[in-house]
Each structure stands twice: as structure tokens, then as C-alpha cells.
Amino acid sequence: MTDNCWLNNNVVNSVSQLQFYIKNITKEDRVSINIRSEIVTYFKANLTEDETHTDVILGIDAASQDGFEILNNSGQYIITAANNQNLLYGLYYFCLHYHLGDLQNHELKQPDQAIRMIDQWDNFDGSIERGYAGESIFYDHNEFLGNYERIEQYARLLASVGINYIAINNVNVHKRETFFISDEFLPKIKQIVDVFAKFGIKVLLSINFASPIRLGNLKTADPLDTEVKQWWIDRAKTIYRVIPDFGGFLVKADSEGEPGPFAYGRNHAEGANMLAAALKPFNGLVIWRAFVYNSQQDWRDKSVDRARAAFDNFIGLDGQFMDNVVLQIKFGPIDFQTREPVQPLFGALKHTNQIIEFQITQEYTGHQIDLNYLLPQWHRVLHFDTFEDNKSALLKDIPSRNSIISANSGFAAVSNIGRDENWTGNQLAQSNLYGFGRIAWNNDLTPDQILAEWTQLTFSDSEVCGKVSQILATSNETYENYTAPLGVGFMVTPHYHYGPSINGYEYDRWGTYHYADRNGLGVDRTLATGTGYTRQYSNHNFELYENLATCPDELLLFFHHVSYSHVLHNGETVIQHIYNTHFQGYEAVVQYLNMWVTLQGKVPESVYQNVLLRLQKQVDNAKEWCDQVNTFFYRMSGVDDVQQRKIYR
Numbered sequence: 001m002t003d004n005c006w007l008n009n010n011v012v013n014s015v016s017q018l019q020f021y022i023k024n025i026t027k028e029d030r031v032s033i034n035i036r037s038e039i040v041t042y043f044k045a046n047l048t049e050d051e052t053h054t055d056v057i058l059g060i061d062a063a064s065q066d067g068f069e070i071l072n073n074s075g076q077y078i079i080t081a082a083n084n085q086n087l088l089y090g091l092y093y094f095c096l097h098y099h100l101g102d103l104q105n106h107e108l109k110q111p112d113q114a115i116r117m118i119d120q121w122d123n124f125d126g127s128i129e130r131g132y133a134g135e136s137i138f139y140d141h142n143e144f145l146g147n148y149e150r151i152e153q154y155a156r157l158l159a160s161v162g163i164n165y166i167a168i169n170n171v172n173v174h175k176r177e178t179f180f181i182s183d184e185f186l187p188k189i190k191q192i193v194d195v196f197a198k199f200g201i202k203v204l205l206s207i208n209f210a211s212p213i214r215l216g217n218l219k220t221a222d223p224l225d226t227e228v229k230q231w232w233i234d235r236a237k238t239i240y241r242v243i244p245d246f247g248g249f250l251v252k253a254d255s256e257g258e259p260g261p262f263a264y265g266r267n268h269a270e271g272a273n274m275l276a277a278a279l280k281p282f283n284g285l286v287i288w289r290a291f292v293y294n295s296q297q298d299w300r301d302k303s304v305d306r307a308r309a310a311f312d313n314f315i316g317l318d319g320q321f322m323d324n325v326v327l328q329i330k331f332g333p334i335d336f337q338t339r340e341p342v343q344p345l346f347g348a349l350k351h352t353n354q355i356i357e358f359q360i361t362q363e364y365t366g367h368q369i370d371l372n373y374l375l376p377q378w379h380r381v382l383h384f385d386t387f388e389d390n391k392s393a394l395l396k397d398i399p400s401r402n403s404i405i406s407a408n409s410g411f412a413a414v415s416n417i418g419r420d421e422n423w424t425g426n427q428l429a430q431s432n433l434y435g436f437g438r439i440a441w442n443n444d445l446t447p448d449q450i451l452a453e454w455t456q457l458t459f460s461d462s463e464v465c466g467k468v469s470q471i472l473a474t475s476n477e478t479y480e481n482y483t484a485p486l487g488v489g490f491m492v493t494p495h496y497h498y499g500p501s502i503n504g505y506e507y508d509r510w511g512t513y514h515y516a517d518r519n520g521l522g523v524d525r526t527l528a529t530g531t532g533y534t535r536q537y538s539n540h541n542f543e544l545y546e547n548l549a550t551c552p553d554e555l556l557l558f559f560h561h562v563s564y565s566h567v568l569h570n571g572e573t574v575i576q577h578i579y580n581t582h583f584q585g586y587e588a589v590v591q592y593l594n595m596w597v598t599l600q601g602k603v604p605e606s607v608y609q610n611v612l613l614r615l616q617k618q619v620d621n622a623k624e625w626c627d628q629v630n631t632f633f634y635r636m637s638g639v640d641d642v643q644q645r646k647i648y649r
Contacts, residue, residue: 010460014099016044021054024061031084034198035091042156043095056094058087067110070094070103077103085164085200092160100456109441113399115326115355115410116440117165117287118158119250124169124176130361130497132368133418133425138168142176144188151195154417159199161437165412167204168192171252171289178208181235182215186242193243202247204287209251209271210259211235222264223274236278248285249275250328255292268292268313269320276322283324285408287355290314290329290345296509302524305531306511307333311345315536319351323404326353328412331381331395333533334511336364338377338480339487341545341555344536346398347386353403356382356395360432361416364490365479367498368416368425370618371592372479373472375435375447382443387540396443411440427610430458431472448473461602468599471592478592482585482625485578487558488522489513491629499621500628514557516636520564520574522557534559553577564637578633579641586626589619 020039025032035058039045048054056077061069064082068090071078079094081087090109097103121129122136126145137150158166168189169177179185193203212218212231222228239246253260253271261271272288279286290310297304310333321327327349332340336359346354358378359365366372382396393401399409413436417423424430434457435450451472455465483500484491490513493501506512514521524530526546534546544550545559553568564575572580593615600608630641631648641647 008457011095011099011457012043015095018055018098019046019048019053020056020058021048021051023051023057023059025059025084025087029084031088031198031200035084035088038088038091038156058091060084060087065110067108068093069109070107072103072105088159088200089162096160096453096457100453111162111441112396112443113410113440114407115165115412116163116437117167117355117410117412118163118436119167119171119357119412119414121170121172121361121414122168123174128418129170129172130359130363130414131416131418132362133416133423133429134420135418137417137419138192144191146191148191148195150419151192152198154423155196155199155201157423157433158437159201161434162441163437164200165202165204165247166196167206167250167287169206171206171250172256172258173206173208173252175214177206178211178214180205181207181211181239183238186239190243193245197245202245204247204250204285206250206252207275208259209253209261220264221259223261223266223271224264229274229277232275232278236282236284240282240284246282246284248279248287248324250287250289251275252289253292255289260292267317269317269325272325273320273322276325280322280324286322286325287328287412288321288325289357290327291335291357297511299507299512302512302515303531305523305525305533307525307533308531308536309333310343311348311536314345314352315348317352318349321352321404323353324408326355326403326408328355328357330357331378334489337487337489338365338476338483339554340489340558341487342381342384342386342395344538344541346395347388347393347402347538348536350402351404353405353408354399355410355412356399358411358413358436360413360436362429362432363414363497364492365476366618368429369498369614370479370589370621371426371428371471371475371615372432373428373435373447373451373475374432375439375450376473376476378436378439379447382439385540387538390539411436413440422607422610426614427607428468428472430454459603464599464602467595471595474588475592478585478588480585481581481588482622482629484513485557485581485629486522486553486574487555489558500625502628502632515561516633518636518638520562520566521633521636522561523559524561525559530561564633564639573639575633575637575639576642579630579643579645579647582626582629583645586619586622589615589622593619 058079061080064080068081068086079090081090122138124139124142126135126140128136139145180189196203210221212221212228216231218227252258254262272286276286292313329343329345333343334340362368362372384395386393386395400406403409416429416433431454434454438445438450451469455469459465490505491502493499494504515523525533527535534542548560551559566574568577596611596615627648634647
């Protein structure tokens with residue numbers, strides 16, 4: 001872990017002069033030993049046996065609720081929690097905010113979400129699917145890497161912002177990873193689990209639904225088959241005998257070639273419940289991804305709509321899942337696009353445990369080359385009003401409100417870390433990992449609040465903090481400006497997903513996204529004349545999106561096919577908006593580069609060069625997006641830019 005991570009030497013030095021006293025925790029307790037270790041070896045602070053002369057007192061208070069409490073008693077800080085895991089969160093929070101200088105005299109911090117989960121898309125060969133920060137910290141060339149010091153650093157990093165679950169292998173489970181739940185590999189998995197357990201983080205494994213065939217030599221993986229059920233029961237017993245702290249399974253089924261219950265004429269509830277029954281005696285979870293679609297389509301057929309798939313597959317199963325099954329649902333109906341509406345399953349599912357899924361790694365949002373601080377997008381999504389049952393119901397409140405058990409609900413996100421020295425490839429992309437942890441714990445923190453914390457924890461110079469904040473605060477809007485306009489989606493290079501390819505997915509089996517012709521563009525998803533996707537929303541949002549006059553401009557082309565001359569609410573025509581935003585986006589990136597150059601010598605040279613190189617690439621990428629998109633739509637529409645800027649004809 002480099003000094004530029006948020007639990008850095010600045011934080012350590014800020015608290016190293018404090019003396020800590022631990023009470024009401026036995027030395028035999030495993031997590032309390034870790035708290036002692038954190039104080040002694042990481043924060044380099046002294047433990048004292050004399051409570052009366054101690055700056056910080058940590059203790060267990062059985063009456064406390066979930067979370068922790070910090071009280072400033074005339075300069076003596078008292079940190080209490082109901083259990084050791086939350087006390088560890090309190091310790092980290094205290095140290096971070098003592099360094100920032102913004103601790104209040106009384107702090108009561110309780111997490112807004114019970115499950116705060118990171119998904120690692122790491123493969124056993126060491127690669128990371130959609131990874132942009134080097135190879136896996138867990139695996140290399142189909143071997144366990146065994147760098148437990150690095151894994152412990154990562155566990156500490158996650159615990160410091162309140163993460164409490166992690167899945168440590170790719171949801172697309174390949175042949176070798178299928179054997180992670182076998183007797184051969186479980187001892188190695190246990191070593192990783194034990195590291196995370198010290199920090200109160202539960203580990204899950206992504207599993208192959210066809211494991212009874214691949215591992216058990218059965219002829220079927222049918223979830224209703226008696227032998228299949230017994231195989232999973234026996235396998236669960238073995239797993240928990242070796243790893244008592246095991247968290248459960250993450251499952252991607254019947255999607256993108258992954259096997260699942262559909263192969264046997266069964267539904268998702270039958271598949272998930274078969275696994276849940278095996279894990280139930282051990283309090284294990286089955287987290288079942290709702291990114292499931294078998295809606296491959298002919299681009300000629302405008303009635304088929306991938307956006308409908310999750311809702312159509314799952315809405316009829318509401319209330320049929322066991323209470324230790326949790327649906328992990330992407331925040332939008334497509335695939336982590338820069339702009340898309342909220343998935344209508346949220347609010348519609350009334351009796352099912354739910355997790356909202358985000359993507360920290362920048363698959364469609366810049367590959368951690370292009371700067372893109374994602375918190376503005378996530379904050380906007382979380383404060384979307386679903387108008388569940390025609391009453392105000394913000395998305396952030398839906399998981400706990402509509403789940404069978406609120407403890408089995410929360411947020412998850414695909415990690416952006418790898419083996420690079422600075423963890424995230426682009427030094428400034430650390431802000432998204434930090435930000436996810438903070439917003440998962442406190443859903444109402446604003447992007448600016450989180451950014452202010454991160455910049456102050458990462459940089460010590462006020463000018464650097466100011467300019468980095470100025471750049472990152474606008475970076476999500478800037479990225480959207482020079483890429484796909486008005487919610488139309490994709491337009492990225494197929495498979496790679498970086499750089500423009502306006503027609504790259506337009507005739508693809510997985511969907512058509514802009515339908516541009518000489519008269520206009522956009523996808524008609526209305527009930528009246530299109531795919532009917534709008535009807536999946538509550539009445540309020542259905543009417544909002546169905547009506548061209550009320551549909552928000554930023555999602556216009558997601559819901560409607562309109563002419564180039566259609567006038568947006570801001571008075572611009574669609575075609576002029578495309579021209580304006582793409583020129584503005586490119587010009588903003590040029591300005592980012594110019595601002596960063598002024599910081600040479602004010603940040604470590606390695607950090608300066610790391611960000612400089614990526615900003616130079618981002619300028620080239622933004623220019624290519626600007627020129628290709630503007631040229632494409634000029635050639636389609638034949639409409640000139642009113643400002644007569646350079647468009648290639």
C-alpha cells in the first residue's frame with residue numbers, strides 16, 4: 001500500500017502521539033486482538049493500562065446499536081460499539097477524522113446498508129475481467145499468489161471505509177475456478193478468508209452452477225434433482241467444516257453463456273433456493289445476480305428490448321426466494337452505462353432481498369485512463385424516487401424496505417483494484433473505491449463531501465487539493481459530454497469498451513442502441529408505439545418517461561426516437577446539443593491537463609507522471625470521440641453546427 005492511499009502516513013502520524021486504552025475486551029477474543037494489533041503496529045500508538053491518563057478509550061457496550069459511538073469527554077475520546085467489528089470501524093473513523101480535524105464532540109455512526117460488498121472479477125490465471133490496474137492480488141498463473149501481506153493491506157483498506165463482504169473470484173466462473181469449492185483448493189481459500197476475517201469481512205466465492213457435473217460427476221445440475229440437491233448439501237458441509245467463517249455463494253446463471261436453471265426448464269427461484277437450502281444451516285448467503293438476459297435479438301426487430309430482460313425474468317418470482325437469497329441487481333437496466341435510468345425492479349419487488357450493484361472499475365466509463373469520479377452518478381441514482389405504491393420512496397431506501405430480512409440487503413460494487421503499486425492504475429481512481437465505501441455506509445453524503453475527504457487524506461498541499469477537487473468534481477459530466485449523448489448508451493468499441501465505435505453494437509445480437517438515420521435517433525421504449533419498457537415503472541415514472549414533453553433530456557434518447565430538430569428543455573435542438581457537448585467535453589479535458597501540469601513538484605513525481613500520462617491519453621480519446629460522433633451525426637442529419645466549429649465532412 002503506497003503512502004497515497006487514504007490510510008497513509010499522514011493519518012498514522014496524526015494519531016501516533018495518542019495513547020489508547022482498551023477495556024471490556026478479553027485478550028482471547030480474535031477480533032479484539034486485531035484491534036490491539038492495529039493500534040500497536042499500524043498506528044504506532046501506545047497502549048496504556050491507566051485509563052485516567054489516556055487520550056482514547058475503546059470499549060464494548062452491549063447496549064449499543066449497529067455501528068459505533070464516539071464521545072469527546074473534555075479532550076478524552078471514548079469509542080464504543082456493540083461488537084468488535086463495529087469497534088474496528090470506530091477506530092478507523094476516529095483516526096481518519098482526527099487527522100481531518102472535523103470530529104464532532106458526539107458522533108453516532110450507523111450504516112445505512114447492512115451488506116456493503118466488493119466483487120472481485122479476478123481469474124485464477126491472474127487476469128482481471130474489466131481490470132485496469134494490473135494483475136490479481138490473489139492469483140497468478142493458476143496458482144494462489146500467497147501474498148498475504150498485500151491481501152491484509154487490502155482488507156484494512158476496505159474495512160477502513162466499512163466494507164464487510166467480498167467475493168474473491170470472477171462471476172464468470174471458468175474451468176479452474178470451478179474447483180475453488182473442491183477439497184483440493186479449500187485450504188488455500190481458507191487462508192484468504194482468515195485474513196479478511198481479522199477485519200470483520202465475510203468472503204464469498206463465485207460458483208459454477210454446473211459444479212455437480214464438473215466436480216461431482218453427476219449427469220445433471222437440475223436444481224430439482226434429488227442427487228443434485230444432496231451434492232450441494234454435502235459440499236456445503238465440507239466447505240463450512242474447513243472454513244467456518246465462509247460467507248456464501250455469488251451466482252451468475254443463465255447469462256452470457258453461464259449455465260443455470262433455464263437449461264433444465266427451471267426458474268431462478270428454484271435454482272437459487274436449491275443452493276440456499278444447502279447453506280441455510282450455516283447462515284450462508286446466496287447472492288444471485290439479476291443480470292440475466294436471454295433476449296438476443298435480430299437488429300431488424302424493434303420489438304425486442306434487452307432493457308426489459310431483468311424485470312421480465314424476475315418480477316413474477318417476487319416472494320418465492322428463501323430468506324438467505326439476495327438478488328444483486330444492477331442499478332440500471334442495461335450495463336453500467338454513463339447514463340441510464342434506474343432499474344424498475346427496484347420498488348416493484350416487494351418481498352425479495354435486494355442488493356443494488358454498481359461498478360467501480362471503469363468498464364464503460366474510461367478504463368481508469370480517463371478521469372471519471374463516479375460519485376455524482378451514484379448519488380443521483382440513489383436519490384431517484386421510485387414512487388413505490390404512488391408514495392415517495394428513494395432508491396437508497398428500497399433494499400432494506402422491501403427485503404424479507406433487512407440484514408440481507410445493501411450495496412455491492414465491482415472492484416477497481418489490481419497489483420499496481422497504487423492499487424487502481426490511475427492514482428486519482430482511488431477516489432471511487434473510497435467513495436463507494438463511504439456512500440454505502442452513509443447514503444446521504446454528497447459527492448463533494450466525499451471528494452473533500454479523499455483529497456485531504458491523499459494530498460497535503462491545499463493548492464493540490466483544490467485543483468484535484470476541481471478536476472474530479474466535473475469529470476463525470478465531462479466524460480458523458482464527449483461520449484454517448486442523452487442516454488443513448490454504448491457507442492463504444494465492441495468487447496474492449498474503450499473509445500468510440502458509433503455503430504459497433506448497433507447490429508449486435510445483444511441489442512441496438514441508437515437507431516440513427518437521416519431523420520433522427522433514439523430508441524422508442526414507450527408503451528404507445530415502442531417496446532413497452534416504460535410500463536415497467538410505477539405510474540408516476542411511467543407517465544414521466546412515456547410523455548415526450550416530460551421525459552428528462554438526459555434520458556431522452558433512451559426512451560424516445562426523435563428528430564434532430566427536436567428542441568430540448570434547455571432550448572437547444574438535439575443535433576446542436578450533440579455538437580455542443582462533444583466540443584465542451586474535449587475542451588474540458590484539455591483544461592484538466594493544463595491544470596495538472598501546474599502541479600509538478602507539488603505532488604510526488606511518480607504520482608505526477610502517473611496522472612499526466614493518463615490525461616494525455618484522455619485528451620486523445622476525447623478528441624476522437626468528439627470528432628467521430630460529430631462527424632457521424634452531421635453526415636446523418638446534414639445539419640450544420642451553428643457555431644461553425646471543425647466537423648469532418
